Amino acid sequence: MKIKLKHLKVYTWLFITSIMILISCQDDDLPEVGDLPDLTPPSANFVAIQKEGTNPEEDFKIYFLTNQSVSSTDYQWEIPDGVILLDLDADDDITPTLASENINLEFPGEGTFEVTLTSSDKLGKTSTITKSIEVIEPEKPDVPDPILVNSDFDKLPKSSGSDCTCSAWINKSIGDQGESSSGNGGSDNVVKFDNNEPDHLYQEFAVVPNADYTVEIVTSFKSPTGGSFPSMLELRVLAGSGYTSGYTPTYYTDTVEFPQDDFGYSSISQVEDTANNLLVEIQENPNNDDYITYSYTFNSGDNDSVALFIRGIGGPATGGGGGDFGYNSGDEEIRADSITITAINL
Known part of the structure; x- marks a missing residue:
């Protein structure tokens, strides 16, 4: 009877031990109290x-x-x-x-x-x-061509005075107005820079900053006279940053709306200030009176507005047949037939 009881105790101990091992093995797989499986895991996007x-x-x-x-x-x-x-x-x-x-x-x-x-x-x-x-850098839109008024120098009305091919091109603070003349197969279709006079052309126009432009001007010189003061034609592109302080440019579309004085550049010292010049070119007499196309390029820099200023030079600084602006054309007349400015788009 004692032997059977001993066997029973062994069997009981083995049974209890097996149950405890089984429970211990399952503990790691059992969720904690209140824990739920992750039914909605993250999805990155x-x-x-x-x-x-x-x-x-x-x-x-x-x-x-x-x-x-x-x-x-x-x-x-x-x-x-x-x-x-x-x-x-x-x-x-x-x-x-x-x-x-x-x-x-x-x-x-x-x-x-x-x-x-x-x-x-x-x-x-x-x-x-x-x-x-x-x-990817987007393609740059093409820079538009500037708009010039009366770029072919037609004889048109201006804000005061008689009709002139210089209409829309006058700034009497920095020069005398050019005169209407005939040439290159037409009548009253060119602007004349008289000899021994401070004649000029001036017009402001809008540009795109940091853009390149081509200026083409068609001109003719009278034959050299052999005098002491041969005529030359000077072309300048002037930065809008050099305008008279407080001035805001207005881009007119009709020649009669253009002012003739007290706007933009108001003195020759402003014009000749190196800091205000984006382009300076000088044409000398080619020793024939043909109409020749001259081409120049300039960059607008930081400016969204510039002025084109053209004058006859080569004569004495004072005297002559016009106003006293510190310059005069020389001994020969010069004529301008047209001006074209185009944007350079590569």
């Missing part, structure tokens, strides 16, 4: 939108990266070297970091760049996505 700004040369490099991750509470971005994290919201006191939900990036230029987003939830689950962002 984002979209990159290129900025549409007013400065195409720079704005094309800026992208807005908008987070579209699902079931996520925390975020971490990875960006390539050379890419800059931007803060474009001046009213937001929060400084953006690579742990922000959404970010704004400035890329160094054209190219393909990989950006990675890792999103996670509070259960420690993560999701990662990498996208290639192709940065």
Whole structure:
């Protein structure tokens, strides 16, 4: 009887031990109290939108990266070297970091760049996505040609005085007006720069900053007289930054609307200031009276407005047959038949 009881105790101990081992093995697989399985794990995603700004040369490099991750509470971005994290919201006191939900990036230029987003939830689950962002500089729109009024020097009305081929080209603060004349197969179709007079042409027009332009002018010189003061024709493109202080240019379309004095450039000292000149070219007498096309180029620099100033020079600074502006044409008459200014678009 004692032997059977001993066997029973052994069997009982083995049974209890087996149950405890079984329970112990299952503990790791049992959820904690109140714990639920992650039925909605995070899914990382984002979209990159290129900025549409007013400065195409720079704005094309800026992208807005908008987070579209699902079931996520925390975020971490990875960006390539050379890419800059931007803060474009001046009213937001929060400084953006690579742990922000959404970010704004400035890329160094054209190219393909990989950006990675890792999103996670509070259960420690993560999701990662990498996208290639192709940065392409948009094509620059063509620079329009400037608008000149009466560029063929037709005999037209002006704000006061008789009709003249110089209409729309007068600034009496810096020279005498040219006169109507005939030439190059027409009548009253050219402007004459009289010998020994300070005759000029002047007109302001709008330009695109930092753009290149070509100026073409068709002129004719009377045959040389052999005198002491051979005539020359001087052409200047004057920067709008040199206009009289406080002056705002107005681009008229009708010759009778153009002022004739007290606007734009108001003195020869302003005209001759090197800082105000974008182009200075001088034509000398070619020793024949043919109408010749001369071509020059200039860059507008920082200006959105410039003035074209043309005058006869070569004569004595004072005296002559006109006003006293510190210059005069020389011994021969000069005629201008037309002026054309075109933008250079490559």
